[in-house]
Amino acid sequence: MMAGLRRVGLRARSWLGRARRGLVRRAHRSHPLAMILLLLFTVAICVLSWALPAYIPTSALIIPLLLGGLLLRFRQMLVVTLVALVLGAYVVSGRAAGLPKVGFVVVLGLAAWIVLAGSKVRSRLGVSGTRGESMLIDLRDLLTAQGDLPDLPPDWLAESAIRSAGQSKFSGDFVVAATRGDDQVEVALVDVSGKGIDAGTRALLLAGAFGGLLGVVPVADFLPAANQYLRRQDWDDDFATVVHVAVNLSTGEFELRTAGHPPAIQFDAWSGRWATRDSDGPLLGLLESPEFQVNKGQLKSGDALFLYSDGMVETPIRDIGRGTDRLAGHAERLVSQGFKGAAAELVREIGGPGDDSAIVVIHRRAALTESAPPPVPVAKPAPRHRRRRRRAALGRTS
Template sequence: MRQAGFAATACYRYPRDVTSQGFGAPRRPDSVRRIAVRLRRAGLSFQLVVTAALVLLVLAAGVGVDQARAWVPSSVLLLLLLTAAFLLRLVGTVVVCAVVAAEVVFLELTGRADLGPGALIVYGLAIVAVLAFVRGREKLGLSGAAGSHMLVDLRDRLEAHGRIPSLPAGWRVDRALRSAYAEAFSGDFVVAARAEGGRLLEIALVDVSGKGQAAGVRSLLLSGAFGGLLGAMPHEQFLPAANEYLLRQDWDEGFATAVHFAVCLDSGQFWVSTAGHPPAVHLHAGSGLFEVVDTQGGPVLGVVEEPAFRTHTGTLLPGDALMLYTDGMVETPGSDVDLGIDRLIGVAELVVATRRGGAEAVLAGVRAGDSDDRALVLIYRD
C-alpha cells in the first residue's frame, strides 16, 4: 500500500515568510483603552483615578451603613473589594483594602454597625484573598481588567493558529480539541498551512508536555513558531527544525510530541512523520480497511540533537481518509496503548467509514475521559 520515495518534484514549494504568523502585543479592550488615553491626555493616571474613586465609594458606603442601613448593607464593602481586584494593580488594591479594613474596624468599635465576629472574619478573609489574587496576577504581568482580556486574546490567537485554510473541492479537514478538565487552554494544538499556490497542504498536530493551563503558555509560543515554520521549508525538514527550535528554548519541560502531515492536493500523494507521537491511521475506502501508518521510532521534540525521523509515503485516493490524534485519545492508566488505538479504530469504523459523523463524533465515541488533553484531525478526500 506504500509508494517508495518522496517524489519531491511532485509538489515543489516556494518558501513563505517564517514570521507571517508572529504574535503581536495583546490589545486592551477598546473601551478601556479609550478611557486610559483620555486620562493620560488630562495628565491623570487610570490607576490613580480608579483608586481614588473606589476609596471615595468606600467612605460613602461607610456613611450609608451608618445613616441608611436598610439601603446600604455593610456587605457593599465586599463588592467594592471585588471591583478593586478586577480593575486595580497591587498598589491600588492595597490602598483600597486598607481603607476597607480601617472602615470595618471603625464601624465596629463605634457601634455604628453591629457586624459581629463572623462578619469580621469574613471581611478579613476577603481582604487576604483579594490581595493574594492580585499579587499572583501581577507576578504574571497581568494588570487589572486588561489582564483578563489579554488571556482571552491569547486563547483566541492559539485557536486562530489552528484554523484550516480553505481547500479545493474534493478535500475536507475536520478537527476536534478538548482540554483536560475543560480548561480554557490545552497542551494539544494544530497548525496548518498551504504552499505552492495552494497545491500543498501541511498540518502539524502537537502535544506539549503538561496539560491544560500548565501547558497553555508553551502551546501558544510553539503554535506561532511552528506555524511560521510550516510550509517555509521542504516538508521533511519541518520536524528537525521544530526540534532545533525547542532545544534553543532550554525549558525544564521543553519536550513535545508531534505528527506532521503533508499532501499534494492535485495527486493525493502524502507524507507523514512522527516525533514520539502515536501513529496516524489511513482509511482505505476501496477495501474498507484501516492501516496504522508505520512511522514510529522518531524521538520526541526538544530532547535529542540531530534526530532522525521516519517518513511514510502514500496516496489518498477518492473516498480515503487519514486520522491524526494525540495520546489523550488512546492512553488510559494501566492499559496498553495498542488497545487504545484499536478502540479508536473501532469507533472510526462506525463513524468515519460509514460517514455518520466527523472528528467530534469520534472523540465522543472514544470516551477517553477528561484527565488529559485530547485532539483529533481527520483529512478526507471525497
C-alpha cells in the same frame, strides 16, 4: 455558502475580540480615575450607612473592595482597603451596644486580606486588575486559532478536534496548519510532554514557533527545524511528539513523517480496509541531528487519513495497537456520512478523560463521475382473463 458564513463568523469574532481588548486597554489607562471613584463610593456608603442604617448596611463596603480587586493595582487597592476599614470601623463604633461591631470589622478585614492577596499575586506577575485574565483569554484564543484548518477545495474535507485533560481550556496537544499555493496543505499535530494546564504554557510557545515554520521551510525540513528550536529552549525533561503530513490536493499524494508519535491510519474506500501509516523518527528535543523517515502514499476518491495523539488510543490498561484498532472500529461507522463531524465525535466518544486528546481527519470526497444506469424494465403480469385463456388452451392441447 458555508465557507462564506464561516468567513463572516470569523470576522465578527475578530471584531468583537478587538472591541473587548480596546475596552480593557481604556480601563487600564484609567487606574487613577477608578481609584478616585471607588474612594468616593466608599465614603458615600459609610455616610449613608451612618444616616440610614436600616436601609444601607455597612457590609456594603465589600462592593468597592471587590471592584478594586478587579480594576486597581496593588498600591491603589491598598489605599482603598485602608480607607474602607477605617471608615467602616468608625461607623460601626457609633452603633448601639446590642449591634455587632468587632465581628463586622473582622469579616471586613478578612475580605480585604483575600482581595489584597489576589492583587499582590497579579502585581508580581506584572499584570494588574483584569489584565491577567484578559491575557490568558487572548493566549487561549491564540492556541485555538492555531488549530483552525484552512479552507480546502470542495472535494476535500478537513476537520480537527482537541479535548484537554480535566476539561481545561489549555491543552498540551495542538494542531497547526498551512497551505502552499493552491494545491498543497500541511498539517502538524503536536503532543507536548505533560497534560492540561501544566503543558499549556509550553504548547502556546511551540504553537507559535511551529506555526511560523509550517509552510515556510521545505516539507522535509520541518521536523529537523522544529527539533532545533525545541533544543534551544533548554527545558529539563521536556520533549514533544509530532506527526506531520503534506497533501497534494490535485493528485492526493501525501508525505507523512512522525517524531515519536503514534502512526496515522488510512481508510481505503476501494477495499474498505484500514492501514497504519508509520515512519521512523525520534522524539523532538532529544537528539542533536535526528533523521526522520518519510512514508508516501495517496488519498484516492473516498479515502481518508487520520492523525491523532496518544490520548485517543492509549490508556493504562490498553496499548497503542489495541487502541488504534478501537479507533478504526469507531471511525468505520462514520464512513456512510462521509466522515463529516467525525473529529468531534471521535474525541467525544473515545478520547481518554485522563489525558489530552486530539485528532485530525483529512478526507477526499467521492466524486460522482458516472451517471446512474437506466432502470431495468420490469414485465407487468398479464391480466387475469388472459391467464385463464392460456390455461384452457394448454388443457385442450394436452
